[in-house]
Amino acid sequence: MSKRLDDAYQWANSADGPVLVAVEGREEQGIAAESHSHARGQLFGSLNGVLSVDVEEGVWLVPSSHAVWLPPHEAHAGRSHGAFRGWSVYVAEPACADLPQRPCTIRTSGLLREAVLRACTWPIDASTPPLDAGRAHLAEVVLEEIRSSPPEPLGLPLPSDPRLQRIARALIEDPADERDLDQWADWGAVSARTLSRRFVSETGFNFSAWRQRARMMRSLEMLAAGAAVSAIALDLGYSTASAFIQVFRRTFGQTPTAYRARL
Template sequence: MSQTPKAIGSTSNAITLEIEQRPAVVVPKSYPNGFVIDWHFHRYHQLVCASSGVMAVETENDLWLIPPQRAVWVPAYQKHMVYMYGDAEMKNLYLHQDIDLDLPSESCVLNISAMLREIINHLSESAEQAAQDTFSQPYRNLIQVVLDQLKVAPQASVNIPVPSDKRLVPICEAILQDPASNQSLKEWAELANVSSRTLSRMFRSDLGMSFIDYRQQARLFSALKLLANNQPVTTVALSCGFSSLSAFNQLFKLNFGVTPGKFFSAPLLTA
């Protein structure tokens, strides 16, 4: 968080001009594996939708993972970074900041309905026509459907909280770097020069979850990145520190509603 975020409309002033003239703009983008979009913010709302690959959006408080059938809601002026895992295709839906939206004031992951997915694809493929139809009733009706779908889109827990307590930062970074490690709470407490009880309280008060739950989230987070790169499910389970394939499948389904093998088989945004 040491860098000062910059305000950007997208990658060009043209997008800023478009969103000032229209209530919604969809911009498709492609990025190579490992690409990072540095800290920045927009003067308008953004829905970051993954078409392929997996992306992560980091805000001041959370690290959000975006699998292909989900999207991250980023309100206007919310500082964020974007990381690409695998060659990534995304659709960015930009919404004018003055639109009255009954959506969270902080970033969150949303499950995207088939209807919203198709509308985003349509707006992306017919951007030139949309510019001409900005004030037409059919276009306004379409945008209203987008807003209605966003309001009822269920949130998904695909995030890892970012610690504000400086004592937790190196511990959390180490867990994210090596989620398969079985280093215990007691061992981490000794390294941090605090008692196990104190460290346990720090996790709960600062991150809102226990040490075990945080490590579990880190393992699931890492697993999604590996699955996005077509790694075998068994390899992913063992690489991320799960005791067995069945344990991985059970926890994965508990969190995401489907098994790892089926997670990326849902209809996607067309790239």
């Protein structure tokens, strides 16, 4: 973990110090964090690459164009795919009262990005004083961007039924698993009818569409990590690379190669 990101963790659960602490860092091997929470609210994103974030509502795949907001005490886990360069902002709990009360993803506007990167240059050692007028104004710009930016869904919603959630997480771990709905129902100790009906009511997707979305999300992670398109297709259970490319284009409006070029 880079020193700059390490230094910020002292503030993640601190009620003292500035209303807002921001850090930027880089990790050539990527980052991974098991489930945890912070006393402060957190806004974070990448400057290049893709992050996957696991929250109660589901699993989100977050490109560099977006950021994740987590209110205080919200459990989450996450990892990057490939080398990581990104930023994180910790907001004192009292200042989170009028910010979103549920986790969400928002688009990173140019104003938000520049304000955060400027705040990343502020000192964050133990003697950090309260923000002066100029820095307090910039901190309020960041808070207003969080407050006013509409959430944009980038995730894979999880069902709430524990039996269905167990099936869903197994598919997230191995999207290429070819068992059909009846076989998954047997494995999850639930009737096929209940599995089919509740998947729609609890996620908004039927079982087949949800599994296809899980495969597409994994493909974005693999593209960010540098995997070849043909290898991704085979690893995700597609019979040919062209079949994978066709589904990817239908889902994202461009080919995997074009998407990787944007990363």
